[in-house]
Amino acid sequence: MxxxxxxxxxxxxxxxxxxxxxxxxxxxxxxxxxxMKATKRSGPTVYxxxxxxxxxxxxxxxxxxxxxxxxxxxxxxxxxxxxGEVCARELLRERCPGAHQRSHxxxxxxxxxxxxxxxx
Numbered sequence: 001m002x003x004x005x006x007x008x009x010x011x012x013x014x015x016x017x018x019x020x021x022x023x024x025x026x027x028x029x030x031x032x033x034x035x036m037k038a039t040k041r042s043g044p045t046v047y048x049x050x051x052x053x054x055x056x057x058x059x060x061x062x063x064x065x066x067x068x069x070x071x072x073x074x075x076x077x078x079x080x081x082x083x084g085e086v087c088a089r090e091l092l093r094e095r096c097p098g099a100h101q102r103s104h105x106x107x108x109x110x111x112x113x114x115x116x117x118x119x120x
Contacts, residue, residue, distance in 0.1 A: 022079075029079040056084075058088060059081060
């Protein structure tokens with residue numbers, strides 16, 4: 001059983017699921033808006049989760065050099081670290097058995113499969 005100092009919430013599980021789906025499908029790093037859209041969660045909720053995961057070293061964030069649309073601000077992209085992948089898979093196995101099936105196909109749109117049946 002995984003021991004972790006993090007507070008496990010449904011939004012955290014959903015964000016992890018989306019990030020792992022992106023990793024499994026060899027997708028590019030995801031920016032916050034894409035994660036918000038996939039999880040159907042608000043910006044403060046998603047960015048709060050991303051900040052916590054980044055502080056734990058489970059994900060890495062990077063700013064793009066410049067936004068392709070000059071009138072828009074730069075975006076921050078996120079990817080799962082090797083440590084984060086192990087911890088996230090273990091956490092999802094504990095809290096959402098069967099929710100995340102390792103897949104090598106691209107999932108469009110990325111959506112979490114960790115519904116209300118998860119033990120949060």
